[in-house]
Amino acid sequence: MALARTSERVRKSRNTPVGPSPFAVEAAPLPAAKFSDPEVTAKGEARASVPLVELETLWFNTGTLCNLACATCYIESSPTNDALVYISAAHVAQYLDEIESGGLATREIGFTGGEPFMNPDFPAMLSDVLDRGYEALVLSNAMKPLRRHEAALLTMREKHGDRLTMRISLDHYTQTIHEGERGPRSWEPAMSGLRWLSDNGFQIAVAGRLPPGETDALARAGYALLFEGEGIAIDAQDPTALTLFPEMDETADIAEITTACWSILDKHPADIMCATSRMVVHRKGEAAPRVAACTLIPYDPGFDLGATLDEASQPVALNHPHCARFCVLGGASCSA
Ligand code: SF4
Numbered sequence: 001m002a003l004a005r006t007s008e009r010v011r012k013s014r015n016t017p018v019g020p021s022p023f024a025v026e027a028a029p030l031p032a033a034k035f036s037d038p039e040v041t042a043k044g045e046a047r048a049s050v051p052l053v054e055l056e057t058l059w060f061n062t063g064t065l066c067n068l069a070c071a072t073c074y075i076e077s078s079p080t081n082d083a084l085v086y087i088s089a090a091h092v093a094q095y096l097d098e099i100e101s102g103g104l105a106t107r108e109i110g111f112t113g114g115e116p117f118m119n120p121d122f123p124a125m126l127s128d129v130l131d132r133g134y135e136a137l138v139l140s141n142a143m144k145p146l147r148r149h150e151a152a153l154l155t156m157r158e159k160h161g162d163r164l165t166m167r168i169s170l171d172h173y174t175q176t177i178h179e180g181e182r183g184p185r186s187w188e189p190a191m192s193g194l195r196w197l198s199d200n201g202f203q204i205a206v207a208g209r210l211p212p213g214e215t216d217a218l219a220r221a222g223y224a225l226l227f228e229g230e231g232i233a234i235d236a237q238d239p240t241a242l243t244l245f246p247e248m249d250e251t252a253d254i255a256e257i258t259t260a261c262w263s264i265l266d267k268h269p270a271d272i273m274c275a276t277s278r279m280v281v282h283r284k285g286e287a288a289p290r291v292a293a294c295t296l297i298p299y300d301p302g303f304d305l306g307a308t309l310d311e312a313s314q315p316v317a318l319n320h321p322h323c324a325r326f327c328v329l330g331g332a333s334c335s336a
């Protein structure tokens, strides 16, 4: 699906980032022959695929509308991009019903956007998930849309405790780099939201990113100082409490993943995200939601697996640059 280019999107946000993203990937353009055939790579080698082992986590994209328009938002969210419309609480309930009628072992429901708290149905669907006994993981920027729901969140925390985790995007531990990506005036509201969640005893986590040349250890040390100074109850050395994500750029060159890569890299298909998760999206113009292979590729028809969880239980061919750069290689090389 063609989406507005970043430069067009960001003009529509009050927090327009100024200048290039501090997280831009430096690589040659991706050759057109790569990632074009789900069966074989451009070199004619057998492309790797990932079977669904168990649907442990089902994600819902709540809609692409967001209060921000970050420079390299992988899903191209903005205050005006509704390519993925607000999913309804009724549609979410249908998929939860399918999990239960199918006897699936799903334990966690994730919500991502856009900004989930902009969806008017979001409190209802989150309550439904928690009332049914699932763990809920909510990805948010902790800014104004979340703060409008403080009372409802406190009630849910009181009722469900640590089954509700809020994972807040804080792209860097410095205001300068965070705002270079997210735009001016995006730092203090996010920090305020994070402090509010911490002060009120929520189970919290942070999602950060590594600028080019910064090591994992340096970043964790930087976040640790920030969390300590701000009184935020997160252990920056714990990789589940502070997740540092590799970069994504589907236009930049990257090696394709062949079946031989698993042994070369000493990785196993079962360790890849789409072995244990799927994401439900409601695309604009479609009557009902669909199930995508993962959270990273919501628009590509090649990663649309069907209308139901049952249809979406088929293996996924790793036929997208994100499969290589984000999921499998993560900075490693797969050349024999
Ligand atoms: S806050 Fe998240 S969803 Fe919104 S534009 Fe930024 S990266 Fe995208």
Ligand code: SF4
Pocket (backbone or CB within 6 Å): 050, 272, 273, 274, 293, 294, 295, 296, 297, 303, 316, 318, 319, 320, 322, 323, 324, 326, 327, 328
């Ligand atoms: S990007 Fe590719 S490998 Fe990664 S989870 Fe999605 S489909 Fe699977």
